[in-house]
Amino acid sequence: MILPSTPPLWIALSLMLIAAVMFNGIRSFRQKILHLMLAAVFLLVAADKSGNERFFITLREGETISLDNYVSHRADAHNVDLTLKRFEIEMHTDGRTPRAFRSYLRINGDRPAVLSVNDPLAIGRYRLYQSAYEKHFYFVVNVNDTLYEATFGDTLPSPSGPVALDAYDHRSRRFRMMKNDTAFYVPLETPVVKHHTEWYISPQGEHYSSVIEMAEVSGLRWLLAAGLAYLAVMAWDFWLSHKRRRKK
Amino acid sequence: MTETILLITALVFYLLSLILQLTVPDRKQGQYALFLAVSVHLGLLAVRSAAAGHPPFTNIYETFLLLPFLTGLRLILWPKQADRPLRAILTGVAGAFLLVALFLPGDLKAIKPLMPALNSFWMYIHVPAYFLGYMALIVALVYALMILFARDEGKAGELERKMETEIRITFFFLNLGLVTGAIWAYVSWGNYWSWDPKETWALINILILAFVLHLQRPNAEKSMDRYSDGLQRCLYLLGSKFYFVRTAFLYLTPP
Numbered sequence: 001m002i003l004p005s006t007p008p009l010w011i012a013l014s015l016m017l018i019a020a021v022m023f024n025g026i027r028s029f030r031q032k033i034l035h036l037m038l039a040a041v042f043l044l045v046a047a048d049k050s051g052n053e054r055f056f057i058t059l060r061e062g063e064t065i066s067l068d069n070y071v072s073h074r075a076d077a078h079n080v081d082l083t084l085k086r087f088e089i090e091m092h093t094d095g096r097t098p099r100a101f102r103s104y105l106r107i108n109g110d111r112p113a114v115l116s117v118n119d120p121l122a123i124g125r126y127r128l129y130q131s132a133y134e135k136h137f138y139f140v141v142n143v144n145d146t147l148y149e150a151t152f153g154d155t156l157p158s159p160s161g162p163v164a165l166d167a168y169d170h171r172s173r174r175f176r177m178m179k180n181d182t183a184f185y186v187p188l189e190t191p192v193v194k195h196h197t198e199w200y201i202s203p204q205g206e207h208y209s210s211v212i213e214m215a216e217v218s219g220l221r222w223l224l225a226a227g228l229a230y231l232a233v234m235a236w237d238f239w240l241s242h243k244r245r246r247k248k
Numbered sequence: 249m250t251e252t253i254l255l256i257t258a259l260v261f262y263l264l265s266l267i268l269q270l271t272v273p274d275r276k277q278g279q280y281a282l283f284l285a286v287s288v289h290l291g292l293l294a295v296r297s298a299a300a301g302h303p304p305f306t307n308i309y310e311t312f313l314l315l316p317f318l319t320g321l322r323l324i325l326w327p328k329q330a331d332r333p334l335r336a337i338l339t340g341v342a343g344a345f346l347l348v349a350l351f352l353p354g355d356l357k358a359i360k361p362l363m364p365a366l367n368s369f370w371m372y373i374h375v376p377a378y379f380l381g382y383m384a385l386i387v388a389l390v391y392a393l394m395i396l397f398a399r400d401e402g403k404a405g406e407l408e409r410k411m412e413t414e415i416r417i418t419f420f421f422l423n424l425g426l427v428t429g430a431i432w433a434y435v436s437w438g439n440y441w442s443w444d445p446k447e448t449w450a451l452i453n454i455l456i457l458a459f460v461l462h463l464q465r466p467n468a469e470k471s472m473d474r475y476s477d478g479l480q481r482c483l484y485l486l487g488s489k490f491y492f493v494r495t496a497f498l499y500l501t502p503p
Contacts, residue, residue: 099364
């Protein structure tokens with residue numbers, strides 16, 4: 001059922017065009033066809049905008065997700081695991097401007113695939129698009145001789161309860177840790193004891209996360225065909241009108 | 249440096265062509281000067297493209313180079329389409345665009361590499377479609393202004409028919425640009441329409457032109473008020489031109 005969730009604007013526009021044709025607001029036969037085709041385009045847009053799924057996935061390098069957790073009952077992308085092996089930013093020769101953003105993926109652990117801007121990847125009736133990226137700094141956090149890899153926002157276990165790695169203050173060169181809304185600080189690469197726990201944090205390096213937009217594309221071929229047909233009919237109509245005027 | 253020399257040379261030839269068109273009765277002399285201007289202009293675009301490694305329509309400076317070139321090329325390829333006043337005005341407009349390009353600040357003229365989203369086949373269809381549309385829009389605007397100063401109803405009617413043809417050409421190419429832009433956006437990030445400011449303005453622009461096209465009245469009413477009619481259309485077409493200017497300044501964003 002499409003109508004209840006359809007963006008009303010596109011429906012309203014197409015109804016106005018259909019009404020203009022039906023009630024003789026447009027008299028020329030060619031113009032009637034043109035306006036009805038435009039109404040069809042708007043209806044297809046409305047159907048696509050309301051019927052097709054669209055969502056974002058953020059994948060860290062090395063992380064695997066199952067698309068089962070994202071897609072709805074439409075079966076094409078079920079039982080598909082997606083792993084981000086590596087994210088790459090290729091730069092132009094000036095060293096400042098990116099030339100390409102690429103996600104090196106593995107589908108179901110064995111099928112390699114490269115996703116980049118302007119080069120989407122098809123999985124069933126879904127398409128994956130390289131949308132954005134995030135850069136994370138990772139740290140090795142030693143909590144009472146147990147090592148954890150963490151980035152900002154991650155929560156770490158400690159004998160006195162969970163503690164979040166919140167931020168790094170560059171001026172004082174120390175990390176802000178949050179425990180139950182109370183902050184305490186751990187200097188970079190300096191062991192300290194806080195809340196009866198020994199802490200030591202050292203930098204590990206930077207990792208990327210790839211932000212991938214996933215969209216269902218069923219019916220879009222019809223929309224493309226309708227849009228191009230509309231342009232063709234418009235060109236035909238203009239050409240005939242031009243010829244008629246020249247004859248006059 | 250080569251670019252600047254070519255730009256100034258083309259500008260001088262446009263100016264010479266304008267002077268010849270206004271002062272010498274023989275149409276051919278102005279046409280020869282215009283041919284030289286367009287040839288040098290083509291050389292300028294070739295030098296720019298070779299230096300940048302892509303066609304010259306990715307920033308405001310290149311925009312101010314390409315649009316007058318298309319206008320001049322049109323006058324060369326279809327000389328009979330434009331009568332004397334239109335030719336002179338369009339030659340002046342082309343020269344004015346080049347003059348603006350000449351005095352743009354250096355950082356706007358600098359060649360910058362393309363962002364990943366701009367590295368697309370669709371750029372080569374989408375952007376030229378808009379340029380061809382804006383070229384026809386300039387011609388339509390000139391016709392609309394000429395209607396205001398037409399001596400009699402017959403001349404005004406003829407100009408109006410020509411203006412409507414130009415508006416139809418503009419309308420077609422702007423629609424082509426919109427559709428190819430939507431396809432490009434869809435290929436780039438999977439969404440052909442997301443109501444971002446550029447898309448919305450492109451739609452407003454098309455709606456303005458659709459409104460102008462729907463202003464066509466039955467013949468019986470056509471003679472009612474030529475001046476208000478011409479003035480209205482000038483304003484609408486200027487509204488569309490505003491979109492071109494703001495797009496030119498924001499051109500580095502993808503579709």
